[in-house]
Amino acid sequence: MNNITVYTTNTCPYCTMLKNFLDDKGIAYKEINVQQNPIEAQKLVDATGQMGVPQSNVNGHWVLGFDPNSVIAHLK
Structure with a gap:
């Protein structure tokens, strides 16, 4: 099971993309x-x-910004 937390704001377009x-x-x-x-x-x-x-x-790895490749790389 993956453990993913996404930190966002109300006005961030890259947050919505992620x-x-x-x-x-x-x-x-x-x-x-x-x-x-x-x-x-x-x-x-x-x-x-x-x-x-x-x-x-x-899963314990920080990813800054909208970076789908890094997110995928850290998935189990």
């Missing part, structure tokens, strides 16, 4: 909207040093 990509592939993920959740936003910065979105954690 979610659509995962949905199209039938890949389940958890979404955390850092715009609505400042505590999670701070955890994200602490973990990666980055505030940009989308960021995804795919």
